[in-house]
Amino acid sequence: MPADLAVIGLGHLGLPLAQAAVAAGIKAVGYDTDPRPVAELAAGRPPVDGSLSASEIRRMLSGGFRPTTDPAELGRVRTAVICAPTPPGADRAPDLTAVGDAARALAARLRPHMTVLLESAVAPGTTESYLRPILEEGSGLRAGRDFHLAYSPSRLDPGNRSHTCANTPKVIGGLTPACTESAAAFYGRVTDKVVRARGLREAETVKLLETNFRHVNIALVNEMAVLCNELGVDLWDVIRCAETKPFGFHAFRPGPGVGGHGVPLDTIGPHRPLRLVELAGHINERMPQYVIQRCATLLNEHGKSARGARVLLLGITYKPDLADLQDSPAPEIAQRLMELGASVSYHDPYVLDWRVRDRPVPRADSLYEAAANADLTVLLQHHRTYDLQGLAVKAQLLLDTRGASPAGAAHRL
Known part of the structure; x- marks a missing residue:
């Protein structure tokens, strides 16, 4: 059965999102270029960071979750969420290498009317100035006209059983109002509350503020x-x-x-x-x-x-x-x-x-x-x-x- 959702990147961001989607009845495929975690997940074994248990992985698999390394799967969904890691680079700015790789894999299979979402932590302006050109050049389609593009900052707290994807408000900001509404329609299926930002940069800056708030207050204490x-x-x-x-x-x-x-x-x-x-x-x-x-x-x-x-x-x-x-x-x-x-x-x-x-x-x-x-x-x-x-x-x-x-x-x- 074709999946409704592709989660690109099966790390600490992607797996919990896939779990929430499956729990909401959304058929999801999880794509990653590294065959090791894909094979482990397909066998029902938990990730090495212990963020999900073996029983939780088995429930995801029985609910329609399919981990894969086949990029062809990305062209068969209505919504794709990029959850690639962005570790700090030499200049302390987020390293966008994995985001770029994910975008190129998706661009080659991007179809009209698809909704593309980015959840990776990035600097304000990245979705429009970095991700958008890769998707448009690789697909021949135009964001905001042929496909929807939006950003939603991840708010996951690994290991927190009280605040999950389902009950944590989801902030979204789209390239156009229609992009925002398309993203809201998807996230409205997996979370109790959707908060609309004015646009891409506002949504990206939410992540910046939330992360810096934590670090500044930890420094104070x-x-x-x-x-x-x-x-x-x-x-x-x-x-x-x-x-x-x-x-x-x-x-x-x-x-x-x-x-x-x-x-x-x-x-x-x-x-x-x-x-x-x-x-x-x-x-x-x-x-x-x-x-x-x-x-x-x-x-x-x-x-x-x-x-x-x-x-x-x-x-x-x-x-x-x-x-x-x-x-x-x-x-x-x-x-x-x-x-x-x-x-x-x-x-x-x-x-x-x-x-x-x-x-x-x-x-x-x-x-x-x-x-x-x-x-x-x-x-x-x-x-x-x-x-x-x-x-x-x-x-x-x-x-x-x-x-x-x-x-x-x-x-x-």
Whole structure:
């Protein structure tokens, strides 16, 4: 049976969208040029980042989801959504290589009246100035006249079971009003609420604002963590009290760094830089080094040197209860500890093998035994399986960078 939808890119953006579409009764094909994830999904196995379970993948397959590497499938749908990754390039701007590859594969098979949507994180203006020419030149069709073109910023929160595609409002902006309405008709089938932006650039800038909002506020609370440590103030108690304010405050919490797929943009082409975002980036990038300073200070206070110290890192993923390592601060922290001469090991229930700069890091099999033997245990990510009260009892010295341990049970960031 022909599919209604093609999701191009089966990563952290594409798979949840395909899942939501299938759950809404939409036949979907998932296209990716990498045969490995396609084969794994076709066999009913979950993605390596753990964002979906095997049972969820099997339900998708039984509901009409078909993963494929055949680009011919792209010409048989009414709607195509590009969910290609856009990691930061050398200039810190989104790398559009995968978006361009996806667009060229689609352009060769683009049909009149098709709706093309972009969800990848891009700078404002990208859909019209970069994606549109590729689609038009490859198809001979004109956007806004022969096919619909729109942008919708992804708002996925991997692992979040409360806020899903279905109940998270979807922002859309089209090249023309008709493009917007065509996109609204599709997204209205998979989500409870559709929010129409004035156009493509407004929709693209929504993603820019939302991502930069997160990074700037994390930077603020990271600076507060450093200050509160110097003042001898319990920052987590400060946040607990501050978040009782019913207006004008949104709680963020510090950590050893900022991971995830959302990349802040402090410069947009030839336009003036966003100085606050630029400064926030510098602050957040310093956090792994600050963690190292705290580690060295704690070891020194207990009569030990970082050189030769046994350090156990707990939780190395960027987000709790997921296997995703995207931009996790753990590799930099491990590398810096190794450079100081520390003997580093790790424990993470979601990561069975870990290498830092091609150097294997030993994995602790027995968590409590490893914590008892380590000179310093550092919690980098708080997975639900960790009993921090029990770990605090077993560990010789525990540094909690997430503020997740009971008050007084550990040294907090």
